[in-house]
Amino acid sequence: MSQPKRCRSSPATVHDVRLFRHGRIHGIKARAKATSAPGRPAVRILLAAHSEKNVSVAELLVDAPQHALPRAVLASPPPARVLATLWGLDDWVATVQFLHTPGDGLPAAREEEWGFLAVGLAHNTVEIWDWQRKDKLRCVHCVERPVLFTMSLFGDNGDDLLVAVGGFTREVLCWQVLGAQAGRPLQRLKGHTGVIHVVRWRADGLALASGSEDRSMRIWVVAGGDESDAWVGSRMPRLVHAYSVWGHAARLWDIAISADTIVSVSEDCSARVHKYRAPAVAVED
Numbered sequence: 001m002s003q004p005k006r007c008r009s010s011p012a013t014v015h016d017v018r019l020f021r022h023g024r025i026h027g028i029k030a031r032a033k034a035t036s037a038p039g040r041p042a043v044r045i046l047l048a049a050h051s052e053k054n055v056s057v058a059e060l061l062v063d064a065p066q067h068a069l070p071r072a073v074l075a076s077p078p079p080a081r082v083l084a085t086l087w088g089l090d091d092w093v094a095t096v097q098f099l100h101t102p103g104d105g106l107p108a109a110r111e112e113e114w115g116f117l118a119v120g121l122a123h124n125t126v127e128i129w130d131w132q133r134k135d136k137l138r139c140v141h142c143v144e145r146p147v148l149f150t151m152s153l154f155g156d157n158g159d160d161l162l163v164a165v166g167g168f169t170r171e172v173l174c175w176q177v178l179g180a181q182a183g184r185p186l187q188r189l190k191g192h193t194g195v196i197h198v199v200r201w202r203a204d205g206l207a208l209a210s211g212s213e214d215r216s217m218r219i220w221v222v223a224g225g226d227e228s229d230a231w232v233g234s235r236m237p238r239l240v241h242a243y244s245v246w247g248h249a250a251r252l253w254d255i256a257i258s259a260d261t262i263v264s265v266s267e268d269c270s271a272r273v274h275k276y277r278a279p280a281v282a283v284e285d
Contacts, residue, residue, distance in 0.1 A: 017080040019056040050093035055086040084131045091121035094151040103158020103178045120151040154201040166196030181234040200255045211252030219243040
């Protein structure tokens with residue numbers, strides 16, 4: 001019986017950093033930017049991880065391709081370090097999101113391009129932190145505070161920050177963190193018949209995917225095709241149902257959505273890749 005061929009090269013650990021003293025990491029968000037480390041070009045990765053009621057922000061410098069670097073430079077490992085930790089928050093952390101500015105007229109940080117962090121908590125609350133100074137600037141509760149299984153944040157600054165959540169209520173609840181409609185439910189996306197385990201905004205905010213205990217995935221898109229169609233007094237776009245996708249044999253755990261592709265993973269130990277095209281005008285069923 002022939003043996004499988006070995007790869008000529010295998011992945012190598014660039015560096016590692018201990019983010020927490022104990023506990024399990026439940027989620028990670030990252031921002032990457034080309035930069036210049038001393039003596040070598042590199043990519044700087046700003047990483048925010050959350051574990052239970054804690055958040056850790058770390059920095060990693062990853063070398064440019066090896067053929068572009070002198071041999072002496074390659075001998076030294078890239079630095080990795082924890083920049084800040086937020087310990088013992090008031091509730092279990094559901095998600096995190098880096099922000100340029102905190103919104104509501106507060107100035108941007110001078111030292112760090114992504115100097116603020118939105119932290120979504122398990123009872124439908126969002127806090128905005130200056131993570132460099134460990135200073136909590138805002139705490140906004142949605143007026144409805146169910147226990148959540150999932151939260152997804154969209155937006156690069158506090159004023160534009162949108163929230164989608166799901167849980168036992170079997171509906172996706174959408175609200176805005178700041179502004180005239182802050183903390184008020186703006187839209188309820190209904191259709192799932194089971195607990196909702198995952199919601200994910202698309203990178204442009206014009207579509208949202210949700211996955212449920214009912215083994216289905218539903219895709220919601222902006223009705224008019226652009227974000228100008230928003231709920232009065234808010235930046236929240238009007239979302240309508242575009243597709244329902246079936247195929248998994250058990251509940252869905254996570255989803256990644258791009259402009260034309262969706263990847264879903266399930267408790268049935270499978271991952272499925274789906275191609276889709278958002279209709280010009282979606283129609284609610």
